[in-house]
Structure formats: C-alpha cells, structure tokens
Amino acid sequence: MNTWKLKFATLAVAAAAAFGMARAENPKVIRFGYPGTGTGGRPYVGGSFVAYARAAGLLEQEFKNDGIKVDWTFFKLAGPAINEAFANKLLDVTLLGDQAAIAGRAGGLNTKIVLATGVRGVTYVVVPPDSPIQSIQDLKGKRVALFRGTAIQLAANRILEANGLSEKDIRVVNMDGLAAQAALASKDIDALFTIGSGALQNQDQGIGRIIYSGKGDDKVIGYASGLLVDGDFEKANPQIVQRIVNVLVKAAQWSSDDRNRDALLQSWAKSGTSYSAFKRDLAGQDVRAILSPVIDDYYRETWKKAVADVKRFKFIRKDVDVDQWIDSRYVDNALKAQGLENNWTRFGADGKAVRVSAVQEP
Amino acid sequence: MLSESKTLILASAFAALHLSAIAAGAQTLPDTSSSNAGRADTAVAAEESAVTSADVQGVQTDLENYKFQVQRDRELKTAQSTRALLVTGVVQGRGGWTEARAATGYHKHTAGEVATALVGFTGNLYRDYEEARNLTYALRFVAAPNGGAAPVSLLDATVGYSLLRSLAPDDQRLDIAFGQQQLPFGLEAQTTDEFKPVITNAQFVGALGLGARQIGLIARGDLFPRVDYGYNYRAPIVQYALGMVNGNGQNTTDDNDAKDLIGRLVLTVPSDYHSWVRQFAVGATYYKGWTNLSALKPGATPTAAATPVVVGLGDRLRTGVDVYYNHHPFGLNYEWVLGEDEANAPGATVSKRNSVIRKTRGQVLTLFYNFGEQFLRGYRAQGRYDDWWPKSLQPFVRVDRWDPDIRAENNELDVYTAGVNFFFAETSKLQFNYNTRVDNAKGTRLGDAQAQIQFGF
Incomplete structure (x- = not known):
C-alpha cells in the first residue's frame, strides 16, 4: 500500500470512528x-x-x-x-x-x-374546615393521609416527632395527593400531610383548613x-x-x-x-x-x-x-x-x- | 380509596367551589390557624379582591349551566347501578393453522374463531372507609364458542369480605369468597389472560379439571408482608388459601355429600425491590376430593337392562408444586402436578367395588423476557393529555409435558411452544405461537401455528 492510500485509509477509519462515536x-x-x-x-x-x-x-x-x-x-x-x-x-x-x-x-x-x-420545602397539615382538630397533637388516633415512600412521609415523621408523636400514634392511610384531596373533601380522612401549594388550593376550595405550616418552623428542617x-x-x-x-x-x-x-x-x-x-x-x-x-x-x-x-x-x-x-x-x-x-x-x-x-x- | 367517578365529581365540585371563592372576593377566604402562614396569605389575598358583581353573576350563570348539563347527562346518558360497579371484559380473536389432519370429515388445516368473550361486573356491596373491610361482589359471564355453539355461561359469581383491616400495604390480608370461583391451585390455572404469555393453557389444566370453576367457600390471605416503600413494592412472605367446594364443577349442583378441600401455601423470599431475588416464590397446593363411583346394577329380570348406580366414593387428588421467579424484565415459571383419580374398572358391581386409581402427571416450564414497560405498574400510571400507547415485546418458550398414565411407558404428550407477544396498547396484545406437538405413544410430531388478538377493557 502506498503512502497516500495509507493516509486515506487512516483518515477513513478515523472519520468512521468519529462518526460512530458521535452517533x-x-x-x-x-x-x-x-x-x-x-x-x-x-x-x-x-x-x-x-x-x-x-x-x-x-x-x-x-x-x-x-x-x-x-x-x-x-x-x-x-x-x-x-x-x-x-x-x-x-x-x-x-x-x-x-x-x-x-x-x-x-x-x-x-x-x-x-x-x-x-x-x-414547606409541608402543610390540612383538616376539613369544620374539624375539631387544631394542632398536630390532636392528630393522635385520627385517620391521616400521607403518601408513603415520598418526601411527604419523611416530612410528616419529622413534624410528628417534633410534636412528641410518631406514625404509630396516628392511623396512616397511604394515598397519593389527588386521592387524598378527594378523601379530604368527602371527610373519609381526618387530616392529610401535603407539600407545596396544594394545601392553599384545598383552602380556596373550601374543603380544607390548614392547621400547620412548615414556614419558619426551625424544629423541622424542610424537605x-x-x-x-x-x-x-x-x-x-x-x-x-x-x-x-x-x-x-x-x-x-x-x-x-x-x-x-x-x-x-x-x-x-x-x-x-x-x-x-x-x-x-x-x-x-x-x-x-x-x-x-x-x-x-x-x-x-x-x-x-x-x-x-x-x-x-x-x-x-x-x-x-x-x-x-x-x-x-x-x-x-x-x-x-x-x-x-x-x-x-x-x-x-x-x-x-x-x-x-x-x-x-x- | 375513592372510585374514579367519585373523584371526577368531586373534582368538578372543587372547580366550582374554587370559582365561587374567587368570585366572592378573597376577603371571604378562610384564615389559617397558623399565624405565620395566615399573615402572608391575607396580604396576598388582599391584592386579588378586585372582583365586580358582574363577574360574580357570570360565574353563577356558568355554574347553573354546568349543573343543569351534568344532571341531564346523568339522567339520560349515564348507565347507573344500585351499587358501585366496574364493567370489564376480555375478547380473544384467534386464527390458526395445523399440519394435523382431522380424523373425520373435511380435512381442514386452517380455522378462525372467537376463542373467548368474557364480560365481568365487580364492585362493593359495602365500602368500609374506616378499615377497608369491604363487602364485594363479582359476576362474570363467558362465551367460548368452540365447536360451533355459542353458549354464554356463568363463569364467576361470588360475594367476598375482607376479614382484616387492609388500609395500608403493610397490613396482613385475609379475604373470604363464597360462590362459583376459580380454585387457588398452582400458577397456570390461576393466572389471568392479561399475564399469560402463551395462548393455550398447559395440558394438565384441562385434563385435571383445574380450569373449571367450583362452588364453595375459599379464604385467601397473606402473612408478614414486606413493603419497600421506596418502590411501592409489597411482597408477603407467606401467602395461603384454604377452601371447601362442591367438587362437581361449574354451573351444576353437588352430586354427593362429600365436600372437596383445597389448601395452598406460597413462600416468597423476603427482599427489597432492587434485590435479585425479588419475586422468587415457591408454592405447593393439595386438593382432596371425592368422586362418585358407579357400577351397573343388573335389571330385575334377565332381559331388563342394567342401570348405573353410585356404589361409593372414590378419591380425586391433586398435588402441585410450583416455582415462580418473575424478575422484570425476565421471568421463569415451573409447575409440577400429580393427579390421582379413582374409578371403577369394568366389571364392578353393586356388591364388588373393584376400583382402580389412575395416576397422571403434568409439568410445564415457561421462560419469557419483556422488552418495554407493559408490566411496570408505576410507569403505567402516567399523567398525560392523550392516551398512553405503550409498545412492549415479550418473546417466550414453553415446554409442556402431560403423562396421561404414569404406569404406562412412552405415552407422554409433549408440546413445545415458541412465541412472541406484542403489546400495542395498555390492555391489548397480539400473540403468535408456534407449537410442536409430540405424541410419544403414536410416534407423531406435528406442528401448528396460532395468532391471537386479545383486547381488554
């Protein structure tokens, strides 16, 4: 193989390799x-x-x-x-x-x-508007929706712990966010832990009352x-x-x-x-x-x-x-x-x- | 917890209430009891209070129109039932070719048919919002028009109850069901069409009557559920089932006083979702049944015909062992079943029972691999405007051996199947199977191919 052919072959291989790599x-x-x-x-x-x-x-x-x-x-x-x-x-x-x-x-x-x-990140606790629940401590023994396996569960456990409770003190109902909001409206649950603006939306809809907001709560680190x-x-x-x-x-x-x-x-x-x-x-x-x-x-x-x-x-x-x-x-x-x-x-x-x-x- | 329809109605109501709240002015928004959040909320709300009475009237008119439309549609255009109702169905359209020649009549090699058409109704008779100890019902009808006729028959008719609280994944389950239902035997007989890779059942299912429904009471439950919340994965270490049934099959009354018993135990290796032993389980089932033994009673006179009479009860036993390893994307199922059926031999009389026990054995091994996301529950639950159009491919191979009499030599029937399932929508699939059927007794080896489209709703 002469020199120019060798160069051409080398170039072709290099180009093909580069093209392949790029792809x-x-x-x-x-x-x-x-x-x-x-x-x-x-x-x-x-x-x-x-x-x-x-x-x-x-x-x-x-x-x-x-x-x-x-x-x-x-x-x-x-x-x-x-x-x-x-x-x-x-x-x-x-x-x-x-x-x-x-x-x-x-x-x-x-x-x-x-x-x-x-x-x-801020976590809220929402209850039906006419619920007698006023504080985290009042959740004891109540049906509380939280979405297990998500950031909400960790936040909920921190909030409960800061108030002397644990998941064992409430009756946890494992629900995703949309299902929990519907259950709150029909009062099939007594409270729900939620993050972000959904709690404010529940309040606007007249189906929820916020009893806890994590804003500025130094006892509980945000998610x-x-x-x-x-x-x-x-x-x-x-x-x-x-x-x-x-x-x-x-x-x-x-x-x-x-x-x-x-x-x-x-x-x-x-x-x-x-x-x-x-x-x-x-x-x-x-x-x-x-x-x-x-x-x-x-x-x-x-x-x-x-x-x-x-x-x-x-x-x-x-x-x-x-x-x-x-x-x-x-x-x-x-x-x-x-x-x-x-x-x-x-x-x-x-x-x-x-x-x-x-x-x-x- | 809530049905989809209820959620939709509530969502509509939320939307309406939300509009009302805005229309009524932000001053009417309820205050929060959380002081830090409340002050900030009030300040923001005050900025949004510029709503006129014309706005309010407009929203009220929209709401009235919406309410009228919903009420009228519900009354005239919506199917209703006394209790919560879910309607489901499965239809299988099938075409096939075989190189076998029919024994009699026209020697056809191809055929098309609607293999199965099933429609079901399920729901709650009582819904327990406190502990999910629900009272449920199920009613299913099937038409399997093989052989020219198209008889629609009752498949399942049960009422069920959850005896234990079953709100959370880590709750243990115990449900009882009474009525006509599937026996909790092994894997092949219990697997629903959605998850079966192969078009036809293993040979032993039909031969041993395990596919037929039975009428009775069956309890199904589990113990020590292991939940990996990181993946929403639940795997009980022990699953069990116990039941008592007529033993005489579906859509018929009992033919004796002996009730058949069934027990099943499944042990699953405890693991997290990401473990390589995820969904590795070993199961065993035992079915103890009785069947009527008949004999001929001679006629009263030498010329009168003999009449068949029941002279006693014979054993009908089924023993099964299965291994299940479904670790997406691949899976392996193996099942071994032994059947023991007592029957009177020719020559039995009222005074002489003369029964013999015929032992049969079935084995089936299925291997499959999934390309795509069809079987991932979390991936299927997507938020989107359009419908989801998953495309998954599932090649598989199966070896199915049936020995109709263990004592006889070289009489096994083997079916080797290779095929592929193409899932082209969430509940629909196109299946292609090629079977090689080996009859060791006859020394024949025949091939056949089947294509089936199955859709569910």
Whole structure:
C-alpha cells in the first residue's frame, strides 16, 4: 500500500470512528421524569424551575437542532414509581424528593444528584374546615393521609416527632395527593400531610383548613429535592447532562428573578393549581433561596440529615454516602459559564449565609 | 380509596367551589390557624379582591349551566347501578393453522374463531372507609364458542369480605369468597389472560379439571408482608388459601355429600425491590376430593337392562408444586402436578367395588423476557393529555409435558411452544405461537401455528 492510500485509509477509519462515536454520544431521546402530575392527571406541574422549563419547552429548544427528543413522564405514583422506572432503565433524568431518592440509592440505584432543585420545602397539615382538630397533637388516633415512600412521609415523621408523636400514634392511610384531596373533601380522612401549594388550593376550595405550616418552623428542617441522572446515562453522555444542567440553571436564574414572578406563577398554573395558591405558598419565604440551583454546604447538609432521618425512622436499612452521591461539577460549570456564580446566596452547613447574592432585590 | 367517578365529581365540585371563592372576593377566604402562614396569605389575598358583581353573576350563570348539563347527562346518558360497579371484559380473536389432519370429515388445516368473550361486573356491596373491610361482589359471564355453539355461561359469581383491616400495604390480608370461583391451585390455572404469555393453557389444566370453576367457600390471605416503600413494592412472605367446594364443577349442583378441600401455601423470599431475588416464590397446593363411583346394577329380570348406580366414593387428588421467579424484565415459571383419580374398572358391581386409581402427571416450564414497560405498574400510571400507547415485546418458550398414565411407558404428550407477544396498547396484545406437538405413544410430531388478538377493557 502506498503512502497516500495509507493516509486515506487512516483518515477513513478515523472519520468512521468519529462518526460512530458521535452517533454513540447522542441519544435519540432524553427520558425526563417528574414525580406527580397536575390536577386531573395533566402533564404539567408547578413549584420548581424545572416545572417552568417544562412549561416553556426550554429543554426541547436546546436539543431540537440535534434531533434529540425530550420525553417527559409525569408519575402519578410519584417517587416510588420513579425508582421503579430507574431500576428498569426507563428513565435518564428526573427531579426527585429526598426520601424516594434516598430509598432508591440505598436500594442500589446507580444515580447522581447533579443539581439542586429545591430546599427548605414547606409541608402543610390540612383538616376539613369544620374539624375539631387544631394542632398536630390532636392528630393522635385520627385517620391521616400521607403518601408513603415520598418526601411527604419523611416530612410528616419529622413534624410528628417534633410534636412528641410518631406514625404509630396516628392511623396512616397511604394515598397519593389527588386521592387524598378527594378523601379530604368527602371527610373519609381526618387530616392529610401535603407539600407545596396544594394545601392553599384545598383552602380556596373550601374543603380544607390548614392547621400547620412548615414556614419558619426551625424544629423541622424542610424537605429537599434534586435533579437525578442515571449513572450509566451520565457516564455515556456527560455533555448532554451538562447541557441539561445549563438549561435548568438558566431557568432557575429566570425563575428566581422577582421581575418574572408573575410569569413564573402563570406558567406553574398550567398544572391546574391556581396562581393565587402558588403565590400564597411562596409568601413569607426566601424565594431566591428555594429556587436556587446551587449545591452549597447547606444543600449537602440537608441531604445528610435526610439520610440520617430516613435511616432513623427505619425507612431504609443501608446507609447512603451523600458526598459520593452529589456531584456538583455540572452545576458549577454552568454557573461559571453563565456568570451566575454570585447570583444566589450560598449557605453554610448551619444554614447561615456565607456569601450573599450579588443580585439586588427590587 | 375513592372510585374514579367519585373523584371526577368531586373534582368538578372543587372547580366550582374554587370559582365561587374567587368570585366572592378573597376577603371571604378562610384564615389559617397558623399565624405565620395566615399573615402572608391575607396580604396576598388582599391584592386579588378586585372582583365586580358582574363577574360574580357570570360565574353563577356558568355554574347553573354546568349543573343543569351534568344532571341531564346523568339522567339520560349515564348507565347507573344500585351499587358501585366496574364493567370489564376480555375478547380473544384467534386464527390458526395445523399440519394435523382431522380424523373425520373435511380435512381442514386452517380455522378462525372467537376463542373467548368474557364480560365481568365487580364492585362493593359495602365500602368500609374506616378499615377497608369491604363487602364485594363479582359476576362474570363467558362465551367460548368452540365447536360451533355459542353458549354464554356463568363463569364467576361470588360475594367476598375482607376479614382484616387492609388500609395500608403493610397490613396482613385475609379475604373470604363464597360462590362459583376459580380454585387457588398452582400458577397456570390461576393466572389471568392479561399475564399469560402463551395462548393455550398447559395440558394438565384441562385434563385435571383445574380450569373449571367450583362452588364453595375459599379464604385467601397473606402473612408478614414486606413493603419497600421506596418502590411501592409489597411482597408477603407467606401467602395461603384454604377452601371447601362442591367438587362437581361449574354451573351444576353437588352430586354427593362429600365436600372437596383445597389448601395452598406460597413462600416468597423476603427482599427489597432492587434485590435479585425479588419475586422468587415457591408454592405447593393439595386438593382432596371425592368422586362418585358407579357400577351397573343388573335389571330385575334377565332381559331388563342394567342401570348405573353410585356404589361409593372414590378419591380425586391433586398435588402441585410450583416455582415462580418473575424478575422484570425476565421471568421463569415451573409447575409440577400429580393427579390421582379413582374409578371403577369394568366389571364392578353393586356388591364388588373393584376400583382402580389412575395416576397422571403434568409439568410445564415457561421462560419469557419483556422488552418495554407493559408490566411496570408505576410507569403505567402516567399523567398525560392523550392516551398512553405503550409498545412492549415479550418473546417466550414453553415446554409442556402431560403423562396421561404414569404406569404406562412412552405415552407422554409433549408440546413445545415458541412465541412472541406484542403489546400495542395498555390492555391489548397480539400473540403468535408456534407449537410442536409430540405424541410419544403414536410416534407423531406435528406442528401448528396460532395468532391471537386479545383486547381488554
């Protein structure tokens, strides 16, 4: 074989390999999960910047030119169903609350947390409007709905414990959110634990009265959530994961900008929960902090405490190493690339601000 | 807890109430007893109180129109029942080819048929919202028009009751059911059509009468449920069933005073969802029954014909062992069944019982693999505007051996089946089976193919 033929052959092989690698690097579809659905099972949700990214189609726009489809799945059975899907390789990326994520990881799921999607989550306890129940202590012996296996269960156990009770002191009825709201309306349950704006919506509907709000309750640490990626997907597609995180950091920046608050809540209202309920849920909270994508020491500590509590309440048997699990490289890259390193206040493990946001609130 | 229809009605009511609340002005919103939340809520609510009386009238008119429409549709266009009712059904349309020649008549090799058409009605006679100790009913009819006729017959007719509180997954279960129902025997006979990979049952099911319904009382329960809430996965370590039935089959009255007994025990390896031994179970079933032994009673005169009479009761025993390992995406089932049937031999008389026991044996092994998400409950419960269109593929192989008389040599009937199921909607599948039937007694080996479309609702 003469030289030019050898060069040509080498080039052809290299080109073929590069083409093959490029094809291997790009999945045809990104399977994105979300725990829960909108009212009536509609495929829109609220309460996070990921929900806004979904409503605005930001990920679809990002991958459109690459021919990569973003396939959203909204799981009625929330976190446990997401773990099942992960275990059977049916999901690549998902938002997930702390307890379900921890249970999945403890059970052997190969996942990574690559982005903070929420921290200091607020839990409410709702009772029928004419119920004599006035406090957490009054729940003793009552039929109380909570969604086992989700962040609600961990939050409920923390709240009960802070009030000298445990799950054994109440009659737990395991229900998903929509079923629990219907049962509350028909008074088939005496109370329900719920997170987010649904409690305010129940109040608006005249079917519920809030007897407990976790806002500012220092005895009970709020629940956390994160963006989880399948370990194999992340290993095979690091550049895709980076682009997903880039888009979501941009969505977080837009969502936490006070000037966009009305538009954000309108996008969340596509879920069927009212604008007003979302607005009142956020009222009195540090919205920039709860919509921060930053993985700081407080975020890590929140997950460590969640792991300790989930184990203490005996929801898992094996331990989870949070430092091995959380991978902040992607979000750090995104923040740096978009010049947003100082956009959100960073908190220390004790919850105190260690680097205040450079953004001036209007 | 609530039925879908009730949830829908409530959802409509919520929507209406929500509109009313907005229309009436945010000042009327109930305050929270939580002071920190309440102050913030009031401040936000005050911003949203700019509602005019025209707005209120508009909403009221919409509500009245909506109520009228719902009431009229319910009265004129909605099927109603006295109690909560769920209507279900399964239809199987089948086509087949065989290289076997019919013994008599036209030697056809192909056929099309509606193999089964089943419709069922289930619901609660009493719903216990306190502890879910519900009183339930089930009524199913089936038409299996093989052989030209299309008789519609009663398949199941039961009333059931949950004896234990069964609100939570970690509650132990104990349910009793009285009426005409499926025997809790083994795997093959009990598996519903939705989960059966193969079109036809294993040979022993029909030969030993295990597919036929029986009339009686059966209790089914479990002990030590292990729940992995991380996946909403429930696996009781012990499952059991005990029952007493007529033993004379379905849609008929009893033909003797002896009642047949059945007991089944299943042990499942305790595991979390993510364990490799998930859904590995070993079961055993024992059925003790009696059958009437007949003999010919000579006529009163030498020329009168002899008449058959019952001269006693013979044993009818069924013993089964099964192994079940269904670890999505793959699965393995094995079942071994021994039948013992006592019958009078020719020549038996009223004074001489002369019975013999015929022993039979069936074995079946099925292996399958699932591509797709058809069997993942959590994945099927999706929120979406359109209908879900899952596409799953399930190839399988099965080896089915039936020995009609253990004492005889080389008389087994073997059926080797390979096939694939294509699930093209949540409750519908297209099935292709190729069977090789080996009759060791005759020394024949014949092939046949079947295609079946099955849909459920």
